[in-house]
Amino acid sequence: AQKITQTQPGMFVQEKEAVTLDCTYDTSDPSYGLFWYKQPSSGEMIFLIYQGSYDQQNATEGRYSLNFQKARKSANLVISASQLGDSAMYFCAMREGWVDYGGSQGNLIFGKGTKLSVKP
Amino acid sequence: NAGVTQTPKFQVLKTGQSMTLQCAQDMNHNSMYWYRQDPGMGLRLIYYSASEGTTDKGEVPNGYNVSRLNKREFSLRLESAAPSQTSVYFCASSERVGYTFGSGTRLTVV
Numbered sequence: 484a485q486k487i488t489q490t491q492p493g494m495f496v497q498e499k500e501a502v503t504l505d506c507t508y509d510t511s512d513p514s515y516g517l518f519w520y521k522q523p524s525s526g527e528m529i530f531l532i533y534q535g536s537y538d539q540q541n542a543t544e545g546r547y548s549l550n551f552q553k554a555r556k557s558a559n560l561v562i563s564a565s566q567l568g569d570s571a572m573y574f575c576a577m578r579e580g581w582v583d584y585g586g587s588q589g590n591l592i593f594g595k596g597t598k599l600s601v602k603p
Numbered sequence: 604n605a606g607v608t609q610t611p612k613f614q615v616l617k618t619g620q621s622m623t624l625q626c627a628q629d630m631n632h633n634s635m636y637w638y639r640q641d642p643g644m645g646l647r648l649i650y651y652s653a654s655e656g657t658t659d660k661g662e663v664p665n666g667y668n669v670s671r672l673n674k675r676e677f678s679l680r681l682e683s684a685a686p687s688q689t690s691v692y693f694c695a696s697s698e699r700v701g702y703t704f705g706s707g708t709r710l711t712v713v
Contacts, residue, residue, distance in 0.1 A: 487645070516700055528646075528693065528704035535700070574645050578700075590636065590661060591695075591702060593645030 486510065487575055487594035495600050496565045503550070504560040504597045506575030515579045517558040518591065519549065522572040531573075534558060565601045572596045605629050609694050609705035616684040616712045624679040624708050626694030634697045635677035636661075637669060639690040640707075646693060652677055684712045 488507045496502040508517065519531040534542045534549045542549040550559040562569055574596045578589040607628045616622055628635065633654045638646035638661075648661030652671040666688060668680045677696075681688060689712045694705040 518702070520704075526691065526707050526709075528695075530702065533700050576645075590648050590651055591646070593638075593647070595643060595645050 485594075486592045487577055489575055489594035489597050491597045492595075493598040493600070495602055496562075498567060498601055498603050499564055501561060501563045502565055502599065504562070504573050504575075504599065506558045506560065506594060508556050508558060508575075508577050510556075510577065510579050512579045515577055516589075517549070517551070518576040518578070519547070519558075519560045520574045520576060521569075522574065522596070524571070528574075532560070562599075567601050567603060570599060570601045572598050607694055607696055607703050607705035609692075609708050612706065612708060614708065614710050616681070616710065618685060618712060620684050621680065621682050622684065623681075624692055624694070624710075625676070626678060626705060627676045628694075628696040628703070629675065630696060630698065630703065631674070632696035632698045632703075633674070635671065636695045636697070637667075637677070637679045638693045638695065639663065640693060641690050649679065649692075681710075684710075686712045688712050 486509050515536045517534045521529040532542050532544045532547045532549050534551045541551050546563045548561045575594045576591040578591050610625045636651040637649040640646050647663050649667050650669040652658045655674045658669050670678045692708045695702055
């Protein structure tokens with residue numbers, strides 16, 4: 484079974500509108516972290532936002548927010564006020580297990596991604 | 604700039620040739636990883652090193668070997684390249700919740 488599921492292979496959004504990219508995850512570990520990365524056409528992986536399983540509040544970073552619904556095992560990325568530069572692939576990822584300070588950090592498990600296209 | 608440096612950026616190999624992908628980080632991170640990315644797929648873990656002196660297999664280790672030379676460097680070796688290993692390879696390092704990726708190596712095996 485897939486651990487990270489992104490059900491939207493591609494999405495379009497009008498410039499300046501908000502968009503939600505879906506991500507569901509599967510884990511039995513009570514300690515985990517959820518990440519979103521952006522991959523523009525140039526290919527680099529750009530970290531956007533992180534949510535820990537014990538975090539009480541939804542994470543926010545500028546125009547990015549993570550809608551974390553623990554009971555539903557979903558971690559959707561919300562981009563507000565879309566810009567043309569937001570056109571890219573977006574990957575949801577999960578790290579299982581407790582963060583071991585000074586030791587193993589755990590491997591990231593990635594979804595297949597969503598291609599976002601922002602229309603002018 | 605601090606980060607993860609991968610070399611080379613591009614490589615074309617013939618089937619059966621060998622090569623080593625190099626990765627170095629200057630952030631003093633303990634953990635390092637090698638991923639591959641194929642079209643329509645997310646990144647899949649090949650090997651990782653939780654700390655200097657240790658390495659472990661990931662999801663897709665067949666056909667690869669790794670060496671954690673020291674805390675900074677983690678190399679990936681293809682002993683006998685196959686067309687199925689055509690992919691984009693990413694090295695990454697991490698500390699706590701911060702994961703940093705290199706810019707990738709685009710490898711084509713013909």
